[in-house]
Amino acid sequence: MTSSPTSTPRLPSAERRAPFEHALLEAADIAALSPSSHNCQPWGVAWPTGRGARRAVERLVDETPDDGHQAPDGISGESGTAGGDSDGSDSDRGDLYRGDSDEDEYVILALDRERELTSLPAHAVEMLVSCGAYLQILLRSLALQGWSTDRIRFVEPLGAGRTGRADFQTGVAYDAGRSLGDTWPVSWSPLCAVRLRRTDEPDGSPAEIRRTALARRTNRAPYRPEAVEPAVLDALSAPSTGVAAGADVTVRHLVADDDRAAFAGFVARHGGRDFSHRQAWRETYSFVRRDEAEAQARGDGFPLSQLFGPLSTPRRHALRLALAPTTMSVLRHAGYHRVLARQLARVVRPTPAIVAMGLADASPGVEATIRGGARLAEYWLRATEAGLVLHPVSVVLQHDDVRKELQDRLGLPGRTFFVSRLGRPLTDFPRSPRRIGARAVRTI
Structure with a gap:
């Protein structure tokens, strides 16, 4: 059962948020090593901590599309495999949608329009591919720290991409600047919202993926x-x-x-x-x-x-x-x-x-x-x-x-x-420079 869009969200206390903040910044530091066209690094990650922003993200992640079918869900479990049955109905998903908890956390992947390539139409695909590569490594790094992806809701733009307007596959258009609060960066266009839940036994260590990403x-x-x-x-x-x-x-x-x-x-x-x-x-x-x-x-x-x-x-x-x-x-x-x-x-x-x-x-x-x-x-x-x-x-x-x-x-x-x-290489090659991972993370 999903929470009501009008319910008052339970904000995790600062003490409870601290472990996730640490995990998110470490994951962002690893994900910063992701490949991108021209090494432009066009991604951004928003972490909703304010009451209004969290309410908006809870509502957007939980809402069901107008056709009565769940939008393609994210991933669940420590392994990160696709969760749920093929028909996507709530009744068959166990406790996957048991409602928001004050221990849940959310992140929003965004395309930073100030960093994107725009000279060719094909760059629109390249920028999303770059952001997708970043998201894969970010969420995998979070999972290795005990934060499993529970659900993903993707965003399809309505044509005014630079204004941040987006359709969260519910048939309703949202203005990201209004829905997510005044702290939402004006140059960012949301791509997907992710709900994460704490797991007891992470399967591995973030040091493993960091070594591979560095190599x-x-x-x-x-x-x-x-x-x-x-x-x-x-x-x-x-x-x-x-x-x-x-x-x-x-x-x-x-x-x-x-x-x-x-x-x-x-x-x-x-x-x-x-x-x-x-x-x-x-x-x-x-x-x-x-x-x-x-x-x-x-x-x-x-x-x-x-x-x-x-x-x-x-x-x-x-x-x-x-x-x-x-x-x-x-x-x-x-x-x-x-x-x-x-x-x-x-x-x-x-x-x-x-x-x-x-x-x-x-x-x-x-x-x-x-x-x-x-x-x-x-x-x-x-x-x-x-x-x-x-x-x-x-x-x-x-x-x-x-x-x-x-x-x-x-x-x-x-x-x-x-x-x-x-x-297989004949010789080593220098690694491309990267921005500090925390620069891509904003709290809203």
Whole structure:
């Protein structure tokens, strides 16, 4: 039985909130290591502690959609597997919806519009995928500290995304700024609300996922030529837990020589599109930092060494000049973007495996895309644990005509949202800088 939207919420005392606050900040510190396009880190997490905000989130999480069916629920139990029966009826869910407790806690995942990429339509999917990867690691880290996800209610925007208006799948539109209180950040758009409940025996330690998240990184260097064993690839594609458990995602590995050669040829033909697209490249270049020191100070973006490996000071300055948007706008007439595409293709060609991940729906909504991002995070963590590294080749997905041609050539259904090199590294690669995890957390 769910609580009434008009009931007065029971606020946990400050003493009771302290353990969750500690767990949330530690989880956010780990989740900050999640992958994101251009390392823009477009996520935010709101923790409702005020009476009005908590009442609003309780109501939104508990409400039933107009069609009489429960919205796709989150996850329950220490394992983080999908909870409940397939029909989603309250009567079959045991004590899953036994009503809100003063020991329950809530978090709201948001897209920070001030940090999102906007130069291409495809970036809308990339931002949600990034937020989904963050949510998967955040909730998994909380579960390892004894806070199990009980229910998730996803948000589908009503078209005025920058104003924070959202439909919590109940047929009623809410203004996030009003419903969640004056402390709701005006640049944030809510993506989902999560209810968490205390569990007695966490299955593991957050130190485990922290180690894997720290080891996970994009490695753009050449990989060892040895094939990745089929059993390892099967393990990477195995069913996922947590938010990713509900992801309708196809995972395909290109390992045959002909398939990999065809993909490398495709990159050679189309991999320069971003460099020649003035608006897209200007946005990409805005995330290129002068050096490692600036990247660490800002906590996002990437230094040129992330793209080209260790660089001498003169070469770094020369590359910054050559890649500057003004320079590229001139050099593209001389075909410089095609030179860069062929250089990328030469790195791609000997890679032992290419992984492509796609959503079933060609026009996925918020829930499907966030779950897809969660599936990507799970895949990448598993690959890291297996001693593998990835290097996303995002340029073939960021322009719709190129992506559709790639999907047709490879026979990929739905909406492909991730393509990457996959293999064992020949050399280590520096980790991208990150913002302090607590900066993404707000109390409301």
